[in-house]
Amino acid sequence: MTAPYEHDGTPPRDGSRVVVIGTGLAGTRLAQRLGERAVLIGEEAHAPYNRVLLAEVLAGTYTPDVIELPATPGPRLRTRAVRVDRERRVVQCESGAEVPYDTLVLATGSNPVLPPLRGLFEPGARELPGGVHAFRTMDDCLALSGTVTEGTRAVVIGGGLLGVSAARALARRGAQVVLTQQAERLMERQLDPRSSELVRRHLTALGVEIHTECRVRGVGVVDGRVRRVELHDGYVLGTDVTVLACGVRPRTGLAQAAGLDVGKGVLVDDALRTSDPRIHAVGDCAQHAGTVYGLATPALEQADALAGVLTGGADAYTGTRALTRLTLPHTAGPLDLAAFGETEALPGDDVVQLADATRGTYRKVVVRGDRLVGGVLVGELASVGALAHAWESNEPLPAAGDTTAAPLLHLLTHDGGL
Numbered sequence: 001m002t003a004p005y006e007h008d009g010t011p012p013r014d015g016s017r018v019v020v021i022g023t024g025l026a027g028t029r030l031a032q033r034l035g036e037r038a039v040l041i042g043e044e045a046h047a048p049y050n051r052v053l054l055a056e057v058l059a060g061t062y063t064p065d066v067i068e069l070p071a072t073p074g075p076r077l078r079t080r081a082v083r084v085d086r087e088r089r090v091v092q093c094e095s096g097a098e099v100p101y102d103t104l105v106l107a108t109g110s111n112p113v114l115p116p117l118r119g120l121f122e123p124g125a126r127e128l129p130g131g132v133h134a135f136r137t138m139d140d141c142l143a144l145s146g147t148v149t150e151g152t153r154a155v156v157i158g159g160g161l162l163g164v165s166a167a168r169a170l171a172r173r174g175a176q177v178v179l180t181q182q183a184e185r186l187m188e189r190q191l192d193p194r195s196s197e198l199v200r201r202h203l204t205a206l207g208v209e210i211h212t213e214c215r216v217r218g219v220g221v222v223d224g225r226v227r228r229v230e231l232h233d234g235y236v237l238g239t240d241v242t243v244l245a246c247g248v249r250p251r252t253g254l255a256q257a258a259g260l261d262v263g264k265g266v267l268v269d270d271a272l273r274t275s276d277p278r279i280h281a282v283g284d285c286a287q288h289a290g291t292v293y294g295l296a297t298p299a300l301e302q303a304d305a306l307a308g309v310l311t312g313g314a315d316a317y318t319g320t321r322a323l324t325r326l327t328l329p330h331t332a333g334p335l336d337l338a339a340f341g342e343t344e345a346l347p348g349d350d351v352v353q354l355a356d357a358t359r360g361t362y363r364k365v366v367v368r369g370d371r372l373v374g375g376v377l378v379g380e381l382a383s384v385g386a387l388a389h390a391w392e393s394n395e396p397l398p399a400a401g402d403t404t405a406a407p408l409l410h411l412l413t414h415d416g417g418l
């Protein structure tokens with residue numbers, strides 16, 4: 001682990017100080033690419049880790065050290081950045097340290113959305129009551145882990161990717177899990193109704209009780225701990241531990257206070273540059289061409305592109321076509337799924353789908369004109385690479401008979417996979 005960085009004001013030998021705020025996937029990747037000239041500032045007490053794998057830690061599959069990211073070569077300062085003084089070009093930290101920069105990169109990620117549930121916050125309270133956790137950080141994960149044993153009653157609020165991951169991890173730890181989802185199906189942003197139903201069946205087989213179209217109204221706190229989750233129809237769920245998986249919001253406070261242009265995220269151009277040319281932003285906190293991705297692949301691609309920009313290799317960033325992948329382990333075999341683009345057709349689109357109820361597999365692609373615009377694969381992912389490539393390149397699909405289209409055509413015309 002890198003020792004806390006004591007900044008002495010000495011500029012690195014190459015004369016350009018790049019300071020990166022945030023030791024998540026994007027910040028750490030950028031620091032790896034830039035080498036010793038990058039100074040990392042991160043508030044989390046743990047060595048930088050791969051957030052995507054937190055559910056595996058919660059499930060007990062991995063210990064925290066397994067998901068640590070490779071060490072970065074430059075200095076790392078373990079503190080929170082509290083202010084960016086653009087005039088003096090200095091980052092002020094909670095620890096009292098002042099870190100000067102020539103180039104500053106915001107890689108501050110996202111904050112969990114805390115829903116306005118009755119009883120969740122006492123008037124004036126700044127902290128959540130006991131027994132309720134977000135699911136964003138290693139600390140959240142370890143705190144949750146510490147309270148879950150066989151038979152613990154757990155309620156997960158939110159049935160997106162995060163809620164589904166949390167529910168299956170808690171179920172694997174032996175908890176009695178109830179998952180409440182406001183939308184009509186699980187992972188409605190990524191999955192079409194049929195694939196969502198397969199995920200639902202899989203979770204149900206793990207023992208998770210699922211309520212869709214179910215709005216949570218409030219929580220009941222007893223002796224400082226959440227003990228009840230109250231649904232909109234008046235139904236009350238008893239709970240020992242409650243997980244809030246209600247989405248995330250880009251963490252833009254520092255940028256906003258520094259007077260940078262902020263929309264949903266920190267606005268950046270194709271050089272990942274903010275409205276101040278000395279300050280860049282990457283990952284979950286950045287908004288590029290109207291999009292805040294909130295996903296790992298775009299965060300890594302933005303970090304790589306910015307490394308190119310800052311080292312003169314000048315990769316412009318033009319956007320990411322991000323694929324969602326999830327593996328839901330089960331003793332009877334894992335359920336793998338991948339989804340990309342638009343999984344529901346518009347009028348006039350061509351849709352091809354193959355389903356095998358016995359094997360629990362489902363494959364569907366949506367084609368608009370001569371382009372692949374989306375697809376979802378459940379249980380049978382052999383063709384995911386070829387499909388993702390056809391989607392990411394956004395090129396016209398080759399006509400039937402052209403052998404370069406073989407993987408896609410196989411998927412469209414042959415049952416049983418490749």
Ligand SMILES: Cc1cc2nc3c(=O)[nH]c(=O)nc-3n(C[C@H](O)[C@H](O)[C@H](O)COP(=O)(O)OP(=O)(O)OC[C@H]3O[C@@H](n4cnc5c(N)ncnc54)[C@H](O)[C@@H]3O)c2cc1C
Pocket residue numbers: 021022023024025026027041042043044051052053054055079080081082107108109110135136137161162165251254282283284285294295296297299324325326
């Ligand atoms: C449980 C879970 C499962 C996920 N699963 C998937 C998945 O399957 N697929 C997928 O694509 N994505 C997934 N994601 C989302 C993915 O993790 C994020 O998109 C990715 O981590 C974004 O990287 P980032 O570096 O931009 O932000 P983050 O990883 O959030 O890192 C930001 C870091 O900056 C630090 N920071 C913020 N402000 C300051 C400050 N002022 N001073 C110092 N430090 C600061 C934060 O503490 C944090 O460590 C998942 C997320 C979670 C929580």
